[in-house]
Amino acid sequence: MGRITLDKVSKAFGDVEVIPPLDLTIEDGEFVVFVGPSGCGKSTLLRLIAGLEDVSGGEIRINGQDATQTPPAKRGLAMVFQSYALYPHMSVRKNIAFPMRMAGMPKDEQDRRIEAAAKALNLTDYLDRRPGQLSGGQRQRVAIGRAIVREPDAFLFDEPLSNLDAALRVGMRLEISELHKRLTTTMVYVTHDQVEAMTMADKIVVLQAGRIEQVGSPMELYRSPRNVFVAGFIGSPKMNLLTGPEADKHSATTIGIRPEHIAISSDAGAWKGTVGVSEHLGSDTFFHVTVEGFHDPLTVRASGEVALYYGDTIYLTPDLAHLHRFDAQGLRIA
Amino acid sequence: MATKHSRASARIMISPAVILLLGWMLIPLSMTLYFSFLRYNLLMPGMEEFTGLTNYKYFLTDPAFFAALTNTILLVCGVLLVTVIGGVFLALLLDQPFFGQGIVRILVIAPFFVMPTVSALVWKNMFMNPVNGLFAHLFKFFGLEPFDFLAQAPLASIIGIVSWQWLPFATLILLTAFQSLDQEQLEASEMDGAPWIKRFWFIMLPHLSRAITVVILIQTIFLLSVFAEILVTTNGGPGTASTNLTYLIYMQSLLQFDVGGGSAGGVVAIILANIVAIFLMRMIGKNLDA
Numbered sequence: 001m002g003r004i005t006l007d008k009v010s011k012a013f014g015d016v017e018v019i020p021p022l023d024l025t026i027e028d029g030e031f032v033v034f035v036g037p038s039g040c041g042k043s044t045l046l047r048l049i050a051g052l053e054d055v056s057g058g059e060i061r062i063n064g065q066d067a068t069q070t071p072p073a074k075r076g077l078a079m080v081f082q083s084y085a086l087y088p089h090m091s092v093r094k095n096i097a098f099p100m101r102m103a104g105m106p107k108d109e110q111d112r113r114i115e116a117a118a119k120a121l122n123l124t125d126y127l128d129r130r131p132g133q134l135s136g137g138q139r140q141r142v143a144i145g146r147a148i149v150r151e152p153d154a155f156l157f158d159e160p161l162s163n164l165d166a167a168l169r170v171g172m173r174l175e176i177s178e179l180h181k182r183l184t185t186t187m188v189y190v191t192h193d194q195v196e197a198m199t200m201a202d203k204i205v206v207l208q209a210g211r212i213e214q215v216g217s218p219m220e221l222y223r224s225p226r227n228v229f230v231a232g233f234i235g236s237p238k239m240n241l242l243t244g245p246e247a248d249k250h251s252a253t254t255i256g257i258r259p260e261h262i263a264i265s266s267d268a269g270a271w272k273g274t275v276g277v278s279e280h281l282g283s284d285t286f287f288h289v290t291v292e293g294f295h296d297p298l299t300v301r302a303s304g305e306v307a308l309y310y311g312d313t314i315y316l317t318p319d320l321a322h323l324h325r326f327d328a329q330g331l332r333i334a
Numbered sequence: 335m336a337t338k339h340s341r342a343s344a345r346i347m348i349s350p351a352v353i354l355l356l357g358w359m360l361i362p363l364s365m366t367l368y369f370s371f372l373r374y375n376l377l378m379p380g381m382e383e384f385t386g387l388t389n390y391k392y393f394l395t396d397p398a399f400f401a402a403l404t405n406t407i408l409l410v411c412g413v414l415l416v417t418v419i420g421g422v423f424l425a426l427l428l429d430q431p432f433f434g435q436g437i438v439r440i441l442v443i444a445p446f447f448v449m450p451t452v453s454a455l456v457w458k459n460m461f462m463n464p465v466n467g468l469f470a471h472l473f474k475f476f477g478l479e480p481f482d483f484l485a486q487a488p489l490a491s492i493i494g495i496v497s498w499q500w501l502p503f504a505t506l507i508l509l510t511a512f513q514s515l516d517q518e519q520l521e522a523s524e525m526d527g528a529p530w531i532k533r534f535w536f537i538m539l540p541h542l543s544r545a546i547t548v549v550i551l552i553q554t555i556f557l558l559s560v561f562a563e564i565l566v567t568t569n570g571g572p573g574t575a576s577t578n579l580t581y582l583i584y585m586q587s588l589l590q591f592d593v594g595g596g597s598a599g600g601v602v603a604i605i606l607a608n609i610v611a612i613f614l615m616r617m618i619g620k621n622l623d624a
Contacts, residue, residue, distance in 0.1 A: 087540075
C-alpha cells in the first residue's frame with residue numbers, strides 16, 4: 001500500500017510562500033513524476049512528503065493516516081537523493097544494511113535482503129567496495145538498493161539521474177521503470193527533464209512557481225495541454241506558440257502547433273518562410289524556419305532526409321486538427 | 335607527465351630550499367650529538383673532553399628522567415583528550431545557526447592568538463592564584479577553602495592551561511570538517527531511521543576522523559615541547575611533579591650549566607619523539623589516505 005494524499009499542503013520559508021495550498025492524490029502503485037523548471041518547488045514538495053521539511057499548512061496523509069507530524073523515518077517512505085548520499089566510509093554492503101541495522105532487524109534477514117537487492121541491481125560483485133570506488137551508475141544503484149531493502153510503501157526520487165552522463169541516464173531510466181513494473185510500489189519522481197517525465201510516468205504533475213499547472217497521463221498532457229505553460233513545457237522540441245494576427249484568425253490569443261504537425265512543401269502552403277538552421281537526427285530533421293510576420297522562428301519536423309538547405313524557401317501548412325488554441329489568460333479553448 | 339628535462343630543472347630549482355632546510359636541521363643536530371659525548375660544563379670552560387656515553391648514563395638513570403617521561407606522556411595525552419573531545423563538542427555547537435555566529439566564532443578562536451607565556455601568566459595570576467584568583471573568590475563565595483591549583487595539582491593545572499590554548503585550533507579544524515559534511519547524507523540517514531545520536535556516531539564522527547587525525551598529529555608535535563607554560567607557572571615543581579622532558583633538558587643545561595648532559599637529554603628526546611611519530615603514523619596515519 002502506498003497512497004499519498006496532499007490536502008491543502010503549503011510551504012513558506014519566512015515570508016516567501018514557495019508552495020501555495022495544493023491538493024494532490026497519488027494512488028497506490030502509481031509512478032508519479034513532478035516536473036517543472038528549476039525553482040518551481042518540485043523538490044520542496046517531495047521533501048514535504050518525505051518529512052525533511054515541515055509543512056506550513058495542510059495535511060499529508062499516507063495510506064489514509066495523517067502523517068503531517070510523523071518523523072521521516074516513520075513514514076514508511078524511502079528516498080533516493082540527487083547526490084546519492086551514500087555513506088563514504090562504509091562498504092556497499094554496510095550502506096545497504098544501514099536502514100535495516102537502524103531498525104534492529106535480525107542479521108540473517110538483513111543478509112537475505114542485501115543478497116536479493118544486490119542480485120536485482122547487479123551489485124553482487126561490488127558489495128565489499130567503498131562508494132568511492134564505484135562509477136556514477138553503480139552508486140545510483142547502491143542508493144536504490146538502500147531504498148529497496150526497507151520495503152517501503154513508496155519510493156521518492158529527487159532528480160536521481162541528473163548527475164549521470166547522457167548514455168547512462170537512458171539506461172538508468174529504463175532500469176527504474178523496470179523496477180517499478182516489478183515491484184509495483186508507488187514511486188514519486190522529481191525531474192526537470194520533460195523527456196524523463198514523458199517516458200517514465202503513469203501520471204505527470206506539471207508545476208510552476210509551486211502551483212500545479214496540470215495533472216494527467218503523458219499522452220493527455222501532450223494531446224490537450226491545459227494552458228500555454230504546459231503546452232510549451234511538454235514535448236520535445238517545444239511547441240510553436242504564435243500570437244498576433246495569425247492567432248486572431250483562429251479567434252484565440254495564442255495558438256500552438258507542434259513541430260510534428262506542420263506539413264512542409266517546396267511550392268505551396270499556408271505560410272511562406274525561409275529555412276534557417278537545420279538539425280539532422282537521422283530519423284528526423286528539424287528545420288528552424290523564419291516566416292514573414294511571425295515574431296519567433298518556427299520549428300518544423302520533417303522525416304528522414306529532405307533536400308532543403310539554409311536560405312531555401314519553404315512552404316508550411318499546419319494540421320488544423322492538432323492546433324491548440326489558448327485565450328488571453330493562457331487557458332485552453334476547447 | 336613531466337619530461338626528463340623539466341624534471342631535472344625542477345630538481346635544480348628546488349635544491350637551494352632543500353639544502354637550506356637540510357643544513358638548518360643537520361648542523362644543530364650534529365652539534366647536539368657532538369656535545370652529548372663531551373664533558374662540557376659552562377662553569378669549567380675550556381675543560382671539555384670526550385667522555386663516551388657517560389652523559390647518557392647519568393641522564394637516563396636520573397630519577398627525574400622517568401618522572402619527566404611520565405609527565406610528558408600525561409601532558410600530551412591529557413591535552414589531546416580535552417581538545418579533541420571539547421573540540422568536537424564546540425564545533426558541533428558552532429556549526430548550528432544562531433545569532434552573532436561570526437563574532438562568537440572569532441571569540442572562540444581568540445585564545446590561539448595569545449602567546450603561551452602570557453596566557454600561562456594570566457591563568458596563574460588571575461584565575462589560579464589561591465589569594466587573589468577568580469577561582470579562589472569563587473570557592474570563598476561558596477564557603478569553601480581556596481584550592482592552590484599550581485601547588486596541589488600542578489600537572490593537571492598545566493594540562494588545563496595548555497588545553498585552553500589548543501582548543502581553538504582543534505575546534506577550527508573540526509568546524510571546517512563539519513561544514514564539509516554533505517547535508518544529504520544526514521538527511522538520508524534520518525530517512526533511514528537513525529536518531530540524532532546514531533547519526534553522530536555513524537555519519538558525523540567517521541566523517542571527522544581525518545580532521546581528528548590531523549589535529550592529533552599536529553598537536554602532538556607541539557605538545558611534546560611544551561615549555562613556556564611550565565617555566566612561568568610551576569618551574570617544573572613542586573619537586574618534579576610538573577617537569578616534562580623539555581623542561582628537564584633546560585634544567586640540565588642552563589640551570590646546572592651541564593651542556594653535555596643537556597645535549598644527551600636532547601638526543602634522547604629526539605629518539606623518543608621519533609618513536610611517538612612512528613607509532614602515530616602507524617596507528618592513525620592510514621586515515622590520511624584518501
